[in-house]
Amino acid sequence: MPHRNARLTVFGRRLLVERVRSGRPVxxxxxxxxxSRATAHKWIRRWRTEGEAGLQDRSSRPRTTPHRTASAVEDRVCDLRQSRKLGPARIGPIVGLPTSTVHRILTRHRLNRLAWIDRPTGTVIRRYERERPGELIHVDVKKLGRIPDGGGHKTHGREAGRPIRGMGFDYVHSAVDDHSRLAYSEIHPDEKAATCAAFLTRAAAFFHAQGITRIERVLTDNAWAYRKGLAWKKVLTEIGATGKLTRPYRPQTNGKVERFNRTLLDEWAYLRPYTSNTERTEALADFLHTYNHHRCHTALGGHPPITRVNNAASQYT
Structure with a gap:
């Protein structure tokens, strides 16, 4: 992702290069x-030396951090946190570090919240995560405006690409496994009970093909299709799962799929200016494959979701 304050996306950098190549002054x-001119020259220089790859985002993380706290001191901080449950204000004087530095160390090692630590043993735990794949599946729908042929405002600008009346919306139905984060999505013209039920049937088949042979519970919001839809309840019975609803007006309860929706927007729906709705729809399959099999997931230690499924399968066989 680009820096949150960056003025140019990858598309903007390509546009910059094209305008300069046409002979216009930088x-x-x-x-x-x-x-700034310095920023423009930077991207032009990268493009000339590296080509298209030079326009991609790069990590701002430094190659070396010579002033970082020594590993032995960090280990001491972590040990005090886990064994004695001390906070930064009390650990600081013991190890001779400022409170702010101790807090950064604890955050880096995911020890900054006592809720993430098992009190008797001091072991780091992850709450709100199921123990095995299929134990809980999160389901949600994301509504997106359809893209007119030739592209919308992301291609032609706000004035030239104003929404056309009657274009309507796409409804992206998604299912995410709580333990592995394996995801499945489909695009439909509505979110009616029959559509949701048919989606769940295909989602269950997808998870089964990936090695999640049984779905125990399905978590959704309180939409009518999930709460009252007979077709939805019928599919739950067919796949042997129990339906579970979130607390009203509390989308955080369904946080796994809500977070996936944000990734869906950043890395698929708004990744580049599509020239048609069909083009965006066709790009969904590639995104899902990358997400499930190649994309590093921070909650999984930098591994893609499919590794969690494979590890669980080998554990129970």
């Missing part, structure tokens, strides 16, 4: 795009 193009 200073003029930089002024038009609201960036």
């Amino acid at each position: 200073a003029h193009v930089a002024a038009e795009m609201g960036i």
Whole structure:
């Protein structure tokens, strides 16, 4: 992802290069795009030396951190946190570090919240995560405006690409396994009970094909299709699962799929300016494959979701 304050996305950098290649002065193009001349020259220089790859986002993390706290001291901080449950204000004087530094160390090692630590043993635990794949599946629907042929405002600008009346919406139905974060999505024209039920049937088949042979519970919000829909309840019975509803007006209860929806927008729906609704729809399959099999997931220690499924399968066989 680009830096939150960045003025240019990858698409904007390509546009910058195209305008400069057409023979226009870098200073003029930089002024038009609201960036400094130094920034414009930086992207032009990267493009000339690395080509298209030079326009991609890079990590701002430094290669080395010579002033970082020594590993032995960090280990001491973690030990005091886990064994004595002390906070930064009390650990600081013991190890001779400022309270703010101790807090950063605890955050880096995911020890900054006592709720994440088992009180008797001091072991780091992850609450709100099921022990095995299929124990709980999160389901939700995300509504997206359809893209007119030729592209919308992301392609032509706000004025030229104003929404066209009658274009309607796409409804992206998604299911995410709580333990592994394995995800499955489909695009439909509505979120009626029959549509939701048919989606759950195919989602269960997808999870089964990936090695999650049984779905025990399905968590959804309180939409009518999930709460009252007979077709939805019938499918739950067919797959042997129990339906579970979130607390009203509390979307955090369904947080796994809500967070997936955000990733869906950032890395698929708004990744680039699509020229048609069909083009965006066709890109969904590639995104899902990358997400499940290749994309590093921070909650899984930098591994893709499929590894959790494979590890669980080997554990129970």
